[in-house]
Amino acid sequence: MAYDLELIGVEKVYDNGTLAVRNFDLQVEKGEFISFVGPSGCGKTTTLRMIAGFESITSGEVRIRGERINELPAERRPTSTIFQNYALFPHMTVRQNIEYGLAVKGLPAAARHEKADSIMSKLELLDVAERRHEGLSGGQRQRIALARGLVVEPDILLLDEPLGSLDANLRKSIQNELKLLQRNLGITFVFVTHAQSEALVLSDRVIVMNRGEVEQISGPYELYTRPETSFVAQFIGRNTNIPGRLRGRDGGQAVVDTAYGALKGHLNDGSLGEGAEIIAVVPSEAIDVHPLTADRNALAEQYRGNVIEGLVETADVVGHTVSYVIRLPDGREVMVESHTEKYREAFEAGSSQVYLSWLPNEATVIAAA
Numbered sequence: 001m002a003y004d005l006e007l008i009g010v011e012k013v014y015d016n017g018t019l020a021v022r023n024f025d026l027q028v029e030k031g032e033f034i035s036f037v038g039p040s041g042c043g044k045t046t047t048l049r050m051i052a053g054f055e056s057i058t059s060g061e062v063r064i065r066g067e068r069i070n071e072l073p074a075e076r077r078p079t080s081t082i083f084q085n086y087a088l089f090p091h092m093t094v095r096q097n098i099e100y101g102l103a104v105k106g107l108p109a110a111a112r113h114e115k116a117d118s119i120m121s122k123l124e125l126l127d128v129a130e131r132r133h134e135g136l137s138g139g140q141r142q143r144i145a146l147a148r149g150l151v152v153e154p155d156i157l158l159l160d161e162p163l164g165s166l167d168a169n170l171r172k173s174i175q176n177e178l179k180l181l182q183r184n185l186g187i188t189f190v191f192v193t194h195a196q197s198e199a200l201v202l203s204d205r206v207i208v209m210n211r212g213e214v215e216q217i218s219g220p221y222e223l224y225t226r227p228e229t230s231f232v233a234q235f236i237g238r239n240t241n242i243p244g245r246l247r248g249r250d251g252g253q254a255v256v257d258t259a260y261g262a263l264k265g266h267l268n269d270g271s272l273g274e275g276a277e278i279i280a281v282v283p284s285e286a287i288d289v290h291p292l293t294a295d296r297n298a299l300a301e302q303y304r305g306n307v308i309e310g311l312v313e314t315a316d317v318v319g320h321t322v323s324y325v326i327r328l329p330d331g332r333e334v335m336v337e338s339h340t341e342k343y344r345e346a347f348e349a350g351s352s353q354v355y356l357s358w359l360p361n362e363a364t365v366i367a368a369a
């Protein structure tokens with residue numbers, strides 16, 4: 001079976017010489033929800049627009065269900081695109097907006113109505129069908145845009161920051177609707193967002209881009225817990241990145257020499273040799289904090305050597321969450337976030353010396369950039 005969407009060595013060079021996307025390979029299964037994330041200008045939108053047909057492909061190939069679509073005009077591709085500003089027509093009613101794509105395709109009125117009714121009922125828009133969209137809420141407009149994209153029954157729905165203009169609460173509820181809808185329809189969704197948390201919540205797989213190149217393609221959990229590059233380790237989640245050198249291996253774990261002594265972690269890249277410059281990536285959630293009165297030897301045994309000292313610099317409590325900023329002897333900052341219940345002993349900002357520890361398997365050792 002062919003992939004629903006496939007990018008093979010796709011590149012984009014704009015007329016002014018900007019290399020916006022480089023050697024992009026991707027295979028997407030039918031019904032997958034995938035997201036592109038990365039800093040501004042990394043090439044997310046350009047890639048989406050090449051799939052949609054709004055931007056030419058400089059080299060490489062885009063295939064949908066096995067067929068090359070490079071030369072196919074946008075309106076003949078089996079894709080629909082939903083933009084951040086919704087691009088709804090102000091002079092048309094909700095129904096007319098939704099039926100527009102079907103009218104362009106030459107569908108007779110009765111068939112248009114039937115399809116529009118069906119999608120409006122799924123998205124709870126029937127009540128506002130005959131209204132114009134000006135007086136409607138952000139959430140309703142968002143659903144109209146979705147309905148308009150879905151009514152033409154695309155194989156692939158392309159979404160460019162579709163939730164960008166919604167406030168936080170509405171965004172959360174539309175996120176849930178979007179995920180449910182996608183599951184129910186079984187359509188492939190390709191989503192571009194600035195909000196990495198949104199991508200991590202919604203997607204089956206996340207593509208992290210940087211400077212026009214793919215850094216990592218992984219499921220959200222794997223991306224969070226096993227970054228493959230130093231860029232991903234900095235961009236996703238809240239990690240402490242400790243530089244060092246690979247000393248060797250101990251029962252499947254990497255042993256690395258760092259400014260804080262020897263530490264252990266999961267070795268992502270088996271090809272790294274002894275002496276290689278590495279970064280030990282320690283997620284904030286993996287770190288446990290202990291008072292200096294704790295038995296260091298017992299901690300070292302429990303955490304297989306991963307114990308370092310620090311000074312609690314700030315401790316901020318918001319609701320049930322406490323965030324510590326802990327300064328290491330060489331000035332590096334470590335962020336630890338936890339439920340307030342976890343530490344019976346509150347660590348005081350400015351005066352508490354503490355031990356920090358984490359289990360080797362929760363840290364990831366990657367090649368330094």
Ligand SMILES: Nc1ncnc2c1ncn2[C@@H]1O[C@H](COP(=O)(O)OP(=O)(O)OP(=O)(O)O)[C@@H](O)[C@H]1O
Binds near residue numbers: 014019039041194
């Ligand atoms: N029409 C264009 N002509 C020339 N360069 C362009 C054009 N559109 C985008 N670029 C450049 O291509 C690169 C990728 O831009 P793109 O909009 O794809 O990034 P992005 O990741 O979507 O950014 P953002 O998150 O800010 O939307 C950037 O360097 C941008 O300046």
